[in-house]
Amino acid sequence: MTDFLEQVVASRRAYVRAAKARRSEDELLRDMPLNAWARGPVSWPAGRLAGGPEADAFERVLRHRKRNGHLAVIAEVKRVSPALGRLAPQGASAAVQAMAYEAAGAAAISVLVEPEFWGGSLEDLAAVRAAVSLPLLCKDVIVDEYQIAEARAAGADAVLLIAEVLSDAELQRFHRRAAELQMGALVEAHESVAFGRAVACGSPLVGINARNLRLPSDIDIGRARQLHTFAKPGQIVVAESGIASVDDARLLPARVDAVLVGTALMRGDPGALLTGLAGIRKAVSV
Numbered sequence: 001m002t003d004f005l006e007q008v009v010a011s012r013r014a015y016v017r018a019a020k021a022r023r024s025e026d027e028l029l030r031d032m033p034l035n036a037w038a039r040g041p042v043s044w045p046a047g048r049l050a051g052g053p054e055a056d057a058f059e060r061v062l063r064h065r066k067r068n069g070h071l072a073v074i075a076e077v078k079r080v081s082p083a084l085g086r087l088a089p090q091g092a093s094a095a096v097q098a099m100a101y102e103a104a105g106a107a108a109i110s111v112l113v114e115p116e117f118w119g120g121s122l123e124d125l126a127a128v129r130a131a132v133s134l135p136l137l138c139k140d141v142i143v144d145e146y147q148i149a150e151a152r153a154a155g156a157d158a159v160l161l162i163a164e165v166l167s168d169a170e171l172q173r174f175h176r177r178a179a180e181l182q183m184g185a186l187v188e189a190h191e192s193v194a195f196g197r198a199v200a201c202g203s204p205l206v207g208i209n210a211r212n213l214r215l216p217s218d219i220d221i222g223r224a225r226q227l228h229t230f231a232k233p234g235q236i237v238v239a240e241s242g243i244a245s246v247d248d249a250r251l252l253p254a255r256v257d258a259v260l261v262g263t264a265l266m267r268g269d270p271g272a273l274l275t276g277l278a279g280i281r282k283a284v285s286v
Contacts, residue, residue, distance in 0.1 A: 003214035004082065004117075008141045009165055011116050016144040025149045029181075032153040058135040058158035058184040059204055061107050062236050066257045071249060071280040074137060074238065075101035075270065076110040076262030077128060079119035082216040086119070087266040094124035095131035097266070102132045104271045105278035110137040110160075110260055113151070122154045129155025137186060137260075141165060145177045158184035158205070163194040164213065171201040188240060190220075195227045199235065206235050207260065210242035221248070228255040246276040254283060 002010070023031075065072035077097050079088045088097070098109050111128050112120035118139075125138055137158045138151035143165060151159050159178055161171060171187060178185045188207030189195035198206050208227050212218040220226075224239045231237045239252050240260040249259055264273060 004216055005141075005162075005164060005213040008114070008117055008213075009143055012114070012141050012143045012147070016146050019150070020146055025146050028146075028149050028153055056184055058108055058137060058186075059236065061135050062205070062238075062258050065107050066236065066282070069282050071256075071277060071282055072107040072258035073105070073274060073277045074108045074110050074258060074260040075104075075106035075265055075274055076112065076139065076260060077101075077120075077124060078112045078139075078262040078266055079124075080117070081263050082117050083211075083219075084263065087263060088119075093127070095127040097270075098128040098132045098134075100270055101265070101274060102134055104274035106134060106274060107258070107278070108135045108137060108157075110139045110262065111156075112139045112262075113154075114140050122150055125151070125154040125156060142174065145174060148174060148177050148181060148183070152181045152183055156183060158186055160207075161185050161187045161203075162213070163187060163189040163198040163201075164191060168197060168201065171197065171203075175201060175203055186238060188238070189227075190223065192227060192230075196230055199230055199232055204235055205238065206231055207238040207240050208256075209240040211240070224252050224256055228253045231255065243277075246273070246280065249277050249280055257282075 062072045077094045080086050101109055111125045112118040113122050113125050114120050135157040138156035139160050140147055142161055148159050161174055175185045185203050186205040186207050187198040187201055187203040188209050189198045190209045190212050208224045210219050210221050210223045219242045221242045228237055236257045237255055238258045238260055239256045243249055243259050243261050244264040
């Protein structure tokens with residue numbers, strides 16, 4: 001029996017084959033709305049100019065929080081948890097959820113776009129882009145450069161790359177393709193060897209996922225403590241999954257610069273938790 005991650009990878013490969021048959025990557029980018037990023041100035045210093053993205057917008061906002069001694073919170077719009085089931089009612093607005101995150105102090109927003117297992121869509125990403133000015137991470141299981149182009153066309157500032165899914169050559173190539181499309185890349189891993197590969201690929205943003213995507217119900221909240229020392233100086237370290245309270249975030253190693261939180265924010269009023277997480281002070285670092 002294949003594990004969960006292998007099932008998702010097979011599903012995404014089938015999706016990409018069908019998507020390419022409908023429209024090529026060149027056509028996708030050619031048809032991209034000219035106002036895809038016409039959001040005007042954003043609320044953090046040196047924000048995005050109207051009419052075009054900044055290649056490092058997602059990274060810059062995380063570094064800005066780090067320099068000012070605060071934990072950065074990447075708040076996630078996620079309709080379904082593979083481990084816990086549906087988190088948001090049918091028809092719930094991704095844009096409304098994102099606006100609540102922005103109002104409560106999120107540094108950036110992650111949007112799940114994978115439909116079969118997480119209930120997301122590129123339409124959710126586009127709706128969030130139209131509603132908020134924060135940098136956006138497109139959260140998907142990316143197996144092909146075509147998905148990176150789709151993310152850009154929908155308004156993402158960065159994409160997620162999963163080291164367990166991609167070879168070293170693919171990590172390098174996909175990271176380079178994101179940069180060509182003026183996007184950043186958060187390279188994540190759960191397994192120790194895979195995290196070493198994530199660090200080595202050269203991305204300035206690396207994520208430690210407490211959730212084992214091969215068995216989504218398996219969350220190791222100590223994973224960040226085990227792996228953070230492998231990150232290189234200057235890399236932004238993001239702790240992902242398993243963070244349900246301010247105390248959970250306070251227990252993370254000092255080396256962790258940002259947290260990505262979805263399930264806990266989707267299951268109730270996100271305001272108090274997000275405000276508490278965003279208010280965590282850290283040692284000022286450059």
